[in-house]
Amino acid sequence: MRSLLPLLPKPSRYAGIEDNACRKDPQQVRLRVALAFPDTYDVGMSYLGQKILYNIVNSRPHWWAERVMAPEREAGDILRAHDTPLATLESDTPLAQTHCLSFSITHELCYTNVLYMLDLAGIPLRTADRPQDLTACPLIIAGGGALLSAEPLTPFIDVMVLGDGEESLPDVLELLEKALDAGWTRERMLLEARHIPGVYVPSLFTARPEAPTAPPVPLLDDYTRPARRIVADINNTPYPAKQVVPVGAVHNRLSLEIARGCTRGCRFCHAGMVYRPVRERSLETIHNLLDDCLGDTGFDEISFLSLSTGDFSALKTLCFGAMDRCTREQIGLSLPSLRVGSIDDEIIERMSDLRRTGCTLAPEAGSQRLRDVINKGVTEEDLLLHAQKLLEHGWRQVKLYFMIGLPTETDDDLAAITETCLKVRDAAGRGSPRLQVTAALSPFVPKPFTPFQWVPQISQEEIQRRVYLVRNQFKGQKFLKLRWHEPAMSHLEGILSRADRRMADVVEKAYRKGSIFTSWMEHFELAPWLEALEECGLSAQECTGERQPGSPLPWGHLEAGISEEYLLREWQRALGEKITDDCRYGACRQCGACDTKAGPSRMPHTPSPGCAGTPLQEPAVETRAASDAQTQDAGSEPDATLQATNLPDGHLHRNRLIFSQRDQRAHQPSRDEEGRLVCRPPASRPPKITTELTVKAAQYRIWHSKAGGSAYLSQLELQAVLDRALRRAGLPMAFSQGFHPMPLMSFGRALPVGVESHAEWFALTLHKILPPKEIADLLNPLLPPGMEVIRVEFVDKSHRTEQAFAEAFRLTLPTQDETRQAAQCFTEFAALPELNFTRDTKKGPRTANIRAMLRQWEPIVDEQHNNAIEAVTFVADWSNGYLSPLLFGMAILQPLGTPDTLRPRVRLVKTAQLFADEKLYP
Known part of the structure; x- marks a missing residue:
């Protein structure tokens, strides 16, 4: 592929020059593994799961994991036109010459991209068509959150890894290495793989033609119910400090996983059900990782990542420990996946002192009735108070996520979306600034292993009607914007999300008809899928229709760790509009995920030390007082928070938390004499920046080369690469002032992509004077291949941006x-x-x-x-x-x-x- 870089769009994505990419001598490794992401580079390099596995595999000296992403359509056409197979980024090795190709499956709409990548690599699409010789064709495996219901992919994947992959993937690779050394056939390898916990071998199950929607039948008596495998204590799992730094990504920042799992119990949420129980990373581990990751990547933004970041029990303690460094080094901090009201005033106030990132909240439904049906646990008062706090501390924009088509939804619930957005817009009160509110509508798609897995999805036409209903209500409203997910795309997602193995033929036919990158609007077409369905004798209504509780389901042979009895109870509570408390701080609901007195966990797992009644660490006295205050405000019983099970060490105990109660105070809304919410006037100020960072002590012109793969960096990409390299080098950069402080850097003329140079320069201002040689020595080891500092010179301010004639x-x-x-x-x-x-x-x-x-x-x-x-x-x-x-x-x-x-x-x-x-x- 490297020979085609001059022809490929966005060629830097295929050059393999990223910081921290692992490069090994092919002659010194035994196992070559390609970690594949079936979407574009920009999306794939934002995915944390691949970074974790990349680090684990490459920690073995005799294994080498490389990356490969789905080339965009134009790039794929160029590969085919030049008869060039899809290859890895690090060494440009064709995928067919690796030993293992491992896909990350994160959603249903990427299915055809898996076939697209296999086809570009020259690998037979179906397991049945692959040679028995493992040296002639790589083992095709897959992992990721969508695999628990990915029956349409089963004919194409040799081995599926269910659940956490930190231990399952190395187990599979060790077995593969043994198979290669012993000369096993592919069939023998797959038979042996069934003994690995967390591994699903689809070819060891067969569909029932007389009952195609029922679970496949096992072919072996000792392998009947593959189960999701989890790591009980994520503090003991490897985490990538030296992450590959992308040249471009949707989320080009440091993602640091602080917890795994969520027990909020939102009834529509697949991830919230199948990633249980909650496992929090200790504060000491997080702070150590933060130091290592920032030092090794140079990112200027941190994202504390979790399914529900605001519910991290020690979030305030964590944020306060990180924010001083963020202010000192001008690093942004974002908290994604925030539940309304899940962060208190002090965190919001401290975040306002930093470079502000966007704020997104997810009320999910407009009316309180419907929020209770889905168990969102958010009130209108919570939402308005959160909005008022944002205004008070300088935010002027907020994005609100809503779902449409939820079970029991009426037009009144849809009208409540507009009413809620208007109230959020005006949260500060009359005469005060308004919030710019962007509402995003996403059609509801029923997912397996959720309490809503039996309900029908509304039709594409009905989705369209409901979108238009809300859109018409938004017309003419100032400070309100509406965006929505394409109804036809959600309709297709619904067709695939609960499908059985018959859908595999539909997926292949849709691919043959040209359907790839289905999750991208510019590439999306529903027609090929409808044609494929008809050719296979299936209908969309059959796929999206209602399932009867108790009836066989296509995914029923897999163990996700959640009992069907629990899901049915939650479905009944939804119909009764009843809320179920978070089991982190409330009573256990016996979902099946943990070892309890009622029975063991339904999943295989790594033994975990300690017990449920013992937090990872105790909060400080003042934090404990705040937690107790919040507990009383919430009306819960402190003793019910983490019920000890009296089980011996080594069991999977209930949610493993740092603090037994959250370390934040509950919001206390201000009210007037008549009980109405009082919104204080919002304050607007630029983020804090230390005086030292604005000093312009010395200005330099740094001359450098730009050759080889680095020649394919665009000017914007080059600026990002240099910014991160300068941060990693620890150079005392000076920053601008204002609402968006930036390093004081300027550049010469932009070099066209693909043109090499031995005479490029950029100007840099430091707040401390350093000798030119020291700058070169610090910076050189951190530049990508093909870039080298040639000379550093002091430059007069008047000539700092002078261009050559x-x-x-x-x-x-x-x-x-x-x-x-x-x-x-x-x-x-x-x-x-x-x-x-x-x-x-x-x-x-x-x-x-x-x-x-x-x-x-x-x-x-x-x-x-x-x-x-x-x-x-x-x-x-x-x-x-x-x-x-x-x-x-x-x-x-x-x-x-x-x-x-x-x-x-x-x-x-x-x-x-x-x-x-x-x-x-x-």
């Missing part, structure tokens, strides 16, 4: 004959009196005389090889206008071919820059 280049082609022809093109071009060249710009077509831009040129002759011309050097003069040197070169070489045919063959390298003093730099 001319630049020197060296141009070569693959053969001497082509280079000779290029020299002839330069001779003919130089003989022209003028040449007008028109190019498209953002402001429309622009025409310029580009002959005047060629200041001088000369061929470079190889005297040792018959005076053959080995290169052409030229100086481009930009004093009367600038043109991309790549376009300039292509215009001169026009007699040799079109830019599309020439670009992969031409190597253009900038060698020097010429400033007003007529000296060549560097």
Whole structure:
């Protein structure tokens, strides 16, 4: 694939030059593993699960895990046109030459992308069609949160890993290594894999033609119910400190998992049910990881990650410990997945002192009745108070997530969405600033292993009607915006989410009809799927319709750790509009996830030390007082928080928390004499920045190269790469002031993507004076392959952003004959009196005389090889206008071919820059 970089869109995504990417000698490793994410690079590099597994596999000296993402459609077409197989990012190894290809399956709409990647790699799509020789075709495995109901993928995957993969994946790879050494067949490998806890081998089950919606039948008596495997104590699992730093990602920040699992009990939430119990990482472990991760990545934003971050029992203690560092180093802090009212005033106030990130809240439903049906545990008063606190501390925008099509929903519930948004907009009261509210509507999709797994999904037409109903209510309202998920896409998700094995043929047919990147609106088409359904004798209504409680379900042979009895009880409570308390702080509901007096956990798990009645650590005295106050406010009994089970050590006890009660005070709304909510006037101020960081002690110009894979970094990507490298180097960068403090850096002209250079520069301001050599020594080891600091020099402020008026280049082609022809093109071009060249710009077509831009040129002759011309050097003069040197070169070489045919063959390298003093730099 590397040879095609000049042709590929976003080529830096395929160059394999990222910081902290693992590079090993192929001759020194026994097992080659490709960790595949079936979506674009930008999405895949935001996925924490792959980073965790990447670190675990590469910690073994004789194993090598590399990454591969789904190339975008245009890139895939280029690979096919050049008969080039999909390859890994680190070593450019074709996937078919690895020993194991492991997919992360995070949602149903990525199914066809799995087939897309297998097809691009030249690997047979179905297990049944793969050779028995494990050296001839890699073992295809998969993991991820969506696998507990991924029956449509079962014919395509050899081994599925259910649950936490930190221990299951190494177990599978150890068995694979043994199989390769012993010369086992693929069939023997799969038979042996069934003994690994948490492993599901789909080929060891067969569908029942007479009852296709029933669970598949096991073929072996000793392998009837594969179960989700979990790690009981996440403090004892490896976590990647030295994470691969992407050149671009949806979430380009440090994601630090602080807890796993959620027991809030939202009845629509698949993850909240199947990731139980809650396991919190200790404060000491988190702070150590934070130091290591920031030091090894240079990220300027931290995201504390959990299914419900605001419910982390020691969130205030954690945040206060991290915020001082964030202020000191100008690092942003975001808390995603916040439940309304889950953070108190003090945290919001401290966060307002930092670079502000966006704020998203999820009331999920507009009316209190419907919030009780789904067990959201949020009141309107909670929501308004949270909004008022945001306004008070300087936020002016908030995003609210709602679901439509929830069980028992009426048009009155939909109207309540608009009413709720208006109340949030006006939360500060008359005469005060309003919040800009963006409401996002997502159609409800019933998911397996939830209390709503039996309910029907409303039709695509009904989804559309409900979206339009809310949209019409939003019309004309100031400070309100509405966005919604495409109804047809949610309809397809509903078709796939509860499907049986018959859907595998539909998935393959849809792929053959061109359906890939189905979760992207620009690529989404429902028609191929409907055609495939019809060809397979299925209907959409059959897939999205109601299931009867107690009837066989396609996923019924898998153990998720949640009993059907518990799910049925919760379904009945939903119909009765009854709330179920969080079992972290309330009574156990016997869901089946933990070892209790009533019975053992339904899942295999790593033994956990300690017991449920023993928190990981006790809070400070003042924190305990705050927790007790909150407990009384909530009306719960302190003793019921973590009921000791009197089980011996080694069992999976109930939710493993740091503090037995949350370390935050409950919000106390201010009310007037008539009991109405009093919203204080909001305050608006820029985030705090220490005076030291704004000092401009010294300014430098740092000259560097940009070659090899680094030449494919765009200017924006280069800025991000340098910012992180400077942070990792510990250089005392100076920052701007205002609402968005930024490092004081400036750059020379942007180099076209794919053009190399030995003469690039950027200007940097530090708040402490350092010797130039020290800056170079600190920075050089942290730059990506192909980049190196050439020289660092002090620069006067008046010349800090001075641009060169001319630049020197060296141009070569693959053969001497082509280079000779290029020299002839330069001779003919130089003989022209003028040449007008028109190019498209953002402001429309622009025409310029580009002959005047060629200041001088000369061929470079190889005297040792018959005076053959080995290169052409030229100086481009930009004093009367600038043109991309790549376009300039292509215009001169026009007699040799079109830019599309020439670009992969031409190597253009900038060698020097010429400033007003007529000296060549560097």
